[in-house]
Amino acid sequence: ASGARSIAIGTSGQMSAAGNTAGDAKLFATAANATGADTVAIGTGAATGGNNSVALGLQATTTIAGTNGVAMGNGATVSADSGVAIGNGAQATGAKSISVGSGNKVSGSGSGAFGDPNVIAGNSSYAVGDNNTIPGNGSFALGNTNTIAANNSAAIGSGDNIAA
Numbered sequence: 001a002s003g004a005r006s007i008a009i010g011t012s013g014q015m016s017a018a019g020n021t022a023g024d025a026k027l028f029a030t031a032a033n034a035t036g037a038d039t040v041a042i043g044t045g046a047a048t049g050g051n052n053s054v055a056l057g058l059q060a061t062t063t064i065a066g067t068n069g070v071a072m073g074n075g076a077t078v079s080a081d082s083g084v085a086i087g088n089g090a091q092a093t094g095a096k097s098i099s100v101g102s103g104n105k106v107s108g109s110g111s112g113a114f115g116d117p118n119v120i121a122g123n124s125s126y127a128v129g130d131n132n133t134i135p136g137n138g139s140f141a142l143g144n145t146n147t148i149a150a151n152n153s154a155a156i157g158s159g160d161n162i163a164a
Contacts, residue, residue, distance in 0.1 A: 005037060005038045032044070032045070032055075033046075033047040034048045034055075035048060036049050036050045036052070036053055036062070036064070036067070037051045037052070038052045039051065039054065039055075039062075040054045040055070041054075041055045042055070042056050042057075043055070043056060043058050043059075043060055045058060046058070046059065046060045046061070047061045047062070049061075049062055049063045049064035049065075049066065050062045050063060050064055050067035050078070050081075051067050051068075052067060053066055053068060053071075053078070054070045054071070055072075056071070056072045056073075057071070057075075057076060058074045059075045060072060060073060060075070060076045060077075061076070061077045061079075062077075062083075063078070063079040065079050066078040066079050066080060066081070066083055067081050068082045069081075069082065069083045069085075069092070070083075070084045070085070070086070071085045071086075071090075071092075072085070072087075073085070073087045073090055074088045074089065075088065075089045076088075076089070076090045076091075076099075077092070077093070078092045078093075079091075079092070080092065080093055080094050080095045080096075080109075082095065083095070083096065083097050083098070083106075084098045084099065084100070085099045085100075085106075086099070086100045087100060087103070087104065088103065089102060089103045089117075090103070090104050091104065091106065091107075092106050093105070093106065093107045094108045094109045094110070094120075095109045095110070097109065097110065097120075098111075098112035099112070100112075100113070101113065101114055101115045101116040101118070103116050103117030104116060104117055104118050104119075105117070105119045106118075106120045107120070107121050108120050108122045108123045108125050108134075108137070109123045109124070110124045111124060111125045111126060112126045113128075113132075114127070114129075115128060115129045115130045115132075116130055117130070117131065118130070118131065118132045118133070118134075118141075119132075119133045119134070120134045121134065121135045122134050122136045122137040122138070122139055122148075122151070123138070124137060124138045125138060125139045126140050126141075127140070127141040127146075128141070128142050128143075129141065129143045129146070130144045130145070131145045132144065132146045132147070132148075132155075133147045134147075134148045135148075136148045136149050136150045136151045136153060136162070136164065138152040138153075139152065139153045139155075139162075140155075141156075141160075142154075142155070142156045142157075143156055143157045143158045143160070145158055145159050146158070146159065146161070146162075147162070148160075148162045149163050149164040150162045150163060
């Protein structure tokens, strides 16, 4: 735990609290590493790089760009401002994106995915269900195996393909 007022819990963690006042950084690590200020990293290989962020779980990570991020679950990753990734391998790489479920990948800004594994690249787009792909902006899928390449479109059901 090298960030001011940060906590790392586990074994074999790194601690370099140079420049921090006594009691700012806490270390109980399993190779956990809390480097951002005001962060918490709990779990083997969990790491926080962004300030004001939380990483909970095996290899859960918030990068330095993941300020105000929350990563929970095995391999969950937040690499953009104010992202949330919850679930096994969930990724929130777009600013203010939300990824909840196993294997979701959300790179669109202000976008979200709930279910598994959805891929959302469009900005301001959302998917609820499984195996949806949305490269279009401002689009929404409710169901399974839908693809929405068009902007400002919606698919409800399964197997819909809306081309750009």
